Amino acid sequence: MSAVTISYAWPSILVFVAAAILILVGALGVITYKNPVHSALSLIMTLFGVAVAFVAQQADFLAAVQIIVYAGAIVVLFLFVIMFLGVDRKEHVHVEPFVSQRPLAALGVLITVGGLIALMAESHWVTGVKSVSTVGTALATGQANVRQLGTAVFTTYLFAFEATAALLVIAVVGAVLLARRERTVLTEEVDE
Amino acid sequence: MNSLLASSDPLFLHGVTWVVALIVVIKILVGFGALMGAVIVMIWFERKAISDMQSRIGPQRWGPFGLFQTLADGLKLIGKEDLVPAEADVFVFKLAPYLVVIPAFITFAIVPIGGTLHIAGHVVLLQMANPPMGILLMLAMSGISVYGVMLAGWSSGSKYPLLSSVRASAQMISYEAALGMTIVTVILVTGALTTHNIVLSQGGGIWHWNLIRLGFVPFAIFLIAITAELNRPPFDVVEAESELVGGFHTEYSSFRFAIFFLAEFMNTITMSAIMVTLFFGGPAGWVPPIAHLKWVFPIIWFLIKTSIFCFCYIWFRAALPRFRYDQLMDLGWKRLIxxxxxxxxxxxxxxxxxxxxxxxxxxxxxxxxxxxxxxxxxxxxESGPERVLPTVGERPIPGHVIRKLSDGEA
Missing domain, CATH: 1.10.287 (Helix Hairpins)
Incomplete structure (x- = not known):
């Protein structure tokens, strides 16, 4: 453990426990529900839990973005696709389709859990940060986190930021190109 | 300053005394009560105003000018049988109404309805909460209320509600982009996220209102986009009666239907209030020099401005024909964004x-x-995916094509 000790007030512990329950129950729901729509709903619950955790650490802007982008747009699109393709009907899969993936899955779980334990061993157990300072003015007040984020994104990480933006635009253009197929003559088909 | 923080902080992260707790509870209760009261008046007002515009009389039996008609309707709805369709996904079907009504109420919590009060040594903001994320909360909540509409339609296990919910989610997501961009413009000029500071920065008279400071365009975009978010006429393709029966809540009855109804009007009032907050200085206005009553006038200004927008929504409904779905998408993606x-x-x-x-x-x-x-x-x-039915020429369809289609002549 790091040398920094923080005394937690009971409300913040309560908030943390509530957020943790939301995140874990949601995450379990995503992988256990048979119905994809229910899984998507569980995912929203997890995202909400993460947002609450962000608020509890005074990262209000990130919390808002979490809800607006992930819950408000991305999962809506998931649901949109699920509804459109009609995969929401319960499928009776009696045979495991991917037996060969099981050892790989176990390996993945091992790596993830091992990584988490290694991370916790040398950093603060809640935040994963190596040292936590509550004295720093900008973080402690929670007022400046939009300014901080903006400064970081547009100065230090400008190249990565712009590259991500370009990547997204290229992906959108590609998707549009794939979805659009030229159809030359339409009026003749009407006549049939 | 500390007490100001604490009283605007419902999670009590900055410590609690019982006075602060009491203030917060009272603020929430009063806010909830006021919003419910406003909804009842709003429903009555909409019915009366629409009736006037259509040369009808409207509700008149219950109470003076038919004011209690809404209460009577509410009681009637609660007394009705609560039906759950056989094909419905029961859990989601029951969850959906609350996903609409709770965001509607939470959004109202960030609206400043007055200035500040000094009670027992505490500075009390006349708004239920003033979170640091401020106006972003409104965007987040409008994102959540999409789920209510979407899941209501899907879980009904019925064709038309499903079509309606697909329309609704596409429409609401499309207009959210324009909405967010306009809010960014407001944030750029005011330099603040919190609604309290947005209102404060517009305090110096009418020339400081964002409506004028930003040029009228952002306000116009916001008004159009928010009307589409609300699914109110002329953007109500979601509940187009002639195409979709009753829209996403066709299968709902009794109390659950009442909740949808309530949420729609709550949202209308809340969005009017948000518009006043962002562009019209919120409670800002002329305050006459009367001692001890100075805090009343900002509230009155706020109520006047908000009711004007509520009336505008009613006016839209009476005056404007419904958009066609492709026009709606064109307007959102090709013009507003x-x-x-x-x-x-x-x-x-x-x-x-x-x-x-x-x-x-x-x-x-x-x-x-x-x-x-x-x-x-x-x-x-002309372009499009291959397996869909062929698009029929231009819209509106030319006469000779319609004749061919309906007569079956080649």
Whole structure:
């Protein structure tokens, strides 16, 4: 453990426990529900839990973005696709389709859990940060986190930021190109 | 300052005394009560105003001027049988109404309805909460209320509600982009996220209102986009009676239907209030020098401005025909999003210096010309996925094509 000790007030512990329950129950729901729509709903619950955790650490802007982008747009699109393709009907899969993936899955779980334990061993157990300072003015007040984020994104990480933006635009253009197929003559088909 | 923080902090992260707790509880109760009261009056007002515009009388039996009609309707709805369709996904079906009504109420919590009060040594903001994320909370909540509509339609296990919910989610997501961009413009000028500070920065008289400071365009975009978010006429393709029976809540009855109804009107009032907050200075206005009553006048100003917008929504409903679905998408994607993006760039440019402003104006003009040319090119080209039914020529369909289709002549 790091040398920094923080005394937690009971409300913040309560908030943390509530957020943790939301995140874990949601995450379990995503992988256990048979119905994809229910899984998507569980995912929203997890995202909400993460947002609450962000608020509890005074990262209000990130919390808002979490809800607006992930819950408000991305999962809506998931649901949109699920509804459109009609995969929401319960499928009776009696045979495991991917037996060969099981050892790989176990390996993945091992790596993830091992990584988490290694991370916790040398950093603060809640935040994963190596040292936590509550004295720093900008973080402690929670007022400046939009300014901080903006400064970081547009100065230090400008190249990565712009590259991500370009990547997204290229992906959108590609998707549009794939979805659009030229159809030359339409009026003749009407006549049939 | 500390007490101001604490009283505007419902999670009590900055410590609690019982006075602060009491203030918060009272604020929430009063706010909830006021919003419910406002909804009842709003429903009555809408019915009366629409009746006047259509040369009818409207509700008149219960109470003076039919004021209690809404209460009677509510009681009737609660007394009805609560049906759950056999094909429904029961859990989601029961969850959906609450996903609509709770965001509606939470959004209202960030609206400043008055100035500040001093009670027992505490500075009390006349708004239920003033979270640091401020106006972003409104965007987040409107994102959540999409789920209510979407899941209501899906879980009903019925065709028309499903169609309606697909329309609703597409429409609400499309207009959220323009909405967000306009809010960014407001945040750029006021330099604050919290609704309290947004209102404070507009305090110096009518020329400081964002409506005028930003040029009228962001307000116009916001008004259109928010009407589409609300699914109110002329953007109510979600509940187009002639095409979709009753829309996403066709299968709902009794109390659950009442909740949808309540949420719709709550949202209408809340969004009017948000519009007043963002563009019309919120509770700002002339305060006569009367001792001890100075805090009342901002509330009255706020109520007057909000009711004007509530009336506008009713007026839209009476005056404007419904958009067709493709027109609605065109307006959102091809007009509002580029316009709001361009206007945001212009405002940001002028905030730095007039040179940057002029540069941005010219850049936006060039982009506008390019975009207009692109739309023109796109119009003449027919395209689409292959397996869908062929599009029938131009819209509206020319007469000879309709005749061919209906008569079956080749």
């Amino acid at each position: 580029p316009l709001s993006l361009g206007w945001m760039l212009i405002v940001a440019g002028f905030l730095i210096s007039w040179r940057w402003g002029a540069l941005m104006v010219s850049a936006v003009l060039v982009a506008w010309v390019v975009l207009a040319r692109a739309f023109e090119l796109g119009k003449t080209r």
